[in-house]
Amino acid sequence: MDAARFFDEMLGEGDTARGPYEDYKAWFDGEENARLLQRSADAEAIFRRTGITFNVYGDEDAAERLIPFDIIPRILSDREWTRLSRGIEQRVRAINAFLHDIYHRQEILRAGRIPARLIDQNEAFLPEMVGATPPANVYTHIVGVDIVRTGEDDFFVLEDNARTPSGVSYMLENRETMLQMFPELFARQKVRPVGDYPKHLRRSLAACAPSCAAGRPVVAVLTPGIHNSAYFEHSFLADQMGAELVEGHDLRVVDGRVAMRTTRGYQPIDVLYRRVDDAFLDPLTFRPDSVIGVSGIMDVYRAGRITIANAPGTGIADDKAIYSYMPEIVEFYTGEQAILKNVPTWRCSEPDSLAYVLEHLAELVVKEVHGSGGYGMLVGPAASRKELAAFSAKLGANPANYIAQPTLALSTVPILKRAGLAPRHVDLRPFVLMSPNKIYITPGGLTRVALKKGSLVVNSSQGGGTKDTWVLEE
């Protein structure tokens, strides 16, 4: 694709800075590239020293890698952000209502708005959750909504990550690093702070504690352990919240509560922010071979004596086949039109769609319904003829496992290169916290950037980097 066709957030379609970038660009033009490159190297040294790394599975040598950080911020105006955050809030409320409905009366199925087979034949739907109501009736305590942009006013939701979205620690460390390296920038312009996220997270989780919690609720973060790819983030969040970081073998059910083994004996936990997938949560209920879960936790949960964030079974809401029905879901539960658009999606389970997708494979992006992390997906325009043929065969063999979307002309934001600025494609993941009385959205979120020229894949596991994201105050 021709680079001229993309919307650049800094320069728009011309070569003067768009509104939100005016002040930054003026500052940037007065800086020497060599000095900025030096700062860039300094930033990397900070990340290394702090140990902000992620583990890559099956890559022994590079067991811990840095996610590349680019020092040019991604900037959104107050007006842009206000509209986005209204749309995000609407969507998250609808998802939560959808989850409650789908595990109780299933009104949306009775109304025929989405086909029943998408629910009861879906492995992300947990029969164990039918009829169970989570404490405070919150299912999605933490959501990471992936948003892409294609023009001045064109924003699309790409994915609703309603299981355990990751990346918030990078958002926080990116800002911290920028504050350290470029204090003068934050003196020139008012950028809305993101640093209080851990405080909001703790409050939000505590507000969802079960009724049996006495006094200040005990919050713990459940991690699969130090070899997990996101371990840094798990320990970072526990540290910042002042919560315990626990693993499955630290926990057991004692007197009808989930309790952690402390130096003074077992102490009950009220809220468990788990970074472990549903399937591994409880070997008695789900995968019996799980060594990272807690035997019996689901019984305690159904008795209403622990909060699990996010609730088990929320994966049904970020399934990519369900995604295609999000406009209906938003309308059904809120009575309003969806503020944020969905990307048009072909469900390959439908014969007409499949035929279209097979015919236009070279123009489309095809994803696995349950996939994540950019694994197992096909970017048609970037694929070779051989890759296309191989993917056609896979698709034909199991069409229900795939959805397809047009290749979006993702907006670009420049990154800093030796020769100056170079446009690269970005997405945005704001983080949303939900509690009974409040929805909090991080102003901005994590901007992921594809570092390879022309690439549309921003995932860190596929060589993507990150940027600090600014929302300007009016």
Place this chain on the structure above:
Amino acid sequence: MLGKTAGGLFWMFRYLERAENTARLVDAGLRIALTRSSSEEDEWASIVATSGVRGAYLARHKAFDAERVVDFLLRDRSNPSSVLSTMEGTRTNARLVRTALTREVWEATNVGWMTLRDVLAEPPASRDLPRILDTIRQQTALVRGTMNGTMLRNDIYDFARIGTYLERADNTARILDVKYYVLLPSAAQIGSSLDNVQWETILRCVSAQRAYHWLNQGDVNPQTIADFLILDRRMPRSLAFCYDRIFDNLKHLSEEYEQEYESLSVAAQTRTNLKGQRIETIFDSGLHEFIERFVDKNNALGHQIERDFRFYE
């Protein structure tokens, strides 16, 4: 605090202490090699034995020469007490207990690990060894320093200190265990140069030659050395000093947790033995037996602490 966290802190600081002790042993070994005594191979063998890894060494190498021993002690990952292995152990445990550490302690640990991993990436040339040993000393000192300067004096600190002193006591005891015979009067040819070298080596292994000479004004004899390493409460690597600290930290934990622990009485007993003791009595009833008993009791204390504070399930 989680039992696992207590265990992680304990082991993090045991490994850190061991990394430093291993570097010190290498330093002592190199110094002996410089004296060109005829028994160089024996000396390297006893350095390996002092490190407690004789079995592992013999599984890899047949002969004890400077190059192989130094490489085994500094770099070999099949040696659980090598500097690389122990620094990795320090950092892995630090990651495990990250939420209990200040940012300063974590960064010092992480940077220490990165630095030593780079410095020890290749087998070191002998001319670089002094600089490398210095780097090891500096990096481990930085971790200890940030610990000292930034951590709350609470149970977290207690477990870290207990790990440090239990490991240190074990190390000093093992030096005495391997070298006890050169301190025995029957084997001593007083004033022979060979003995002098041996005695200096013992002092060097615990970084105490200067302190010792300062206290004794040049009078070097085996009994005073043994007294210094076992009973002197001013000497930070003596068994008595280590047990004063272990006892204090366990006592503090007992008070904070409002519970009497078995490990506290075990430590108190060992401490009392060291306190009311005279070096002459130890020699009379057998130095070697004394040291062997101490090593056993020290190990047993480690296991008791592990149970008392629920390190594992």
